[in-house]
Amino acid sequence: MAHTVFIRHTYIYKCGETACREEWKINEASDLDKLRCPHCGNYDSVRYVDEDQRTKYNRKGMGL
Numbered sequence: 001m002a003h004t005v006f007i008r009h010t011y012i013y014k015c016g017e018t019a020c021r022e023e024w025k026i027n028e029a030s031d032l033d034k035l036r037c038p039h040c041g042n043y044d045s046v047r048y049v050d051e052d053q054r055t056k057y058n059r060k061g062m063g064l
């Protein structure tokens with residue numbers, strides 16, 4: 001049986017609690033407005049960051 005390939009988006013969440021600031025990953029989006037941090041249990045709203053991290057990295061690599 002052949003191998004299969006697919007792209008899976010991983011969403012990285014970062015806790016907003018100052019004392020925690022831990023990160024965790026979730027595969028595919030959950031359309032939740034609020035999430036609970038698995039590290040400290042802080043239950044808070046989600047803010048999406050629209051910045052493309054790859055663009056930033058490539059620019060740095062080209063020395064601009």
Ligand SMILES: [Zn+2]
Nearest residue numbers: 015020037040
């Ligand atoms: Zn936390």
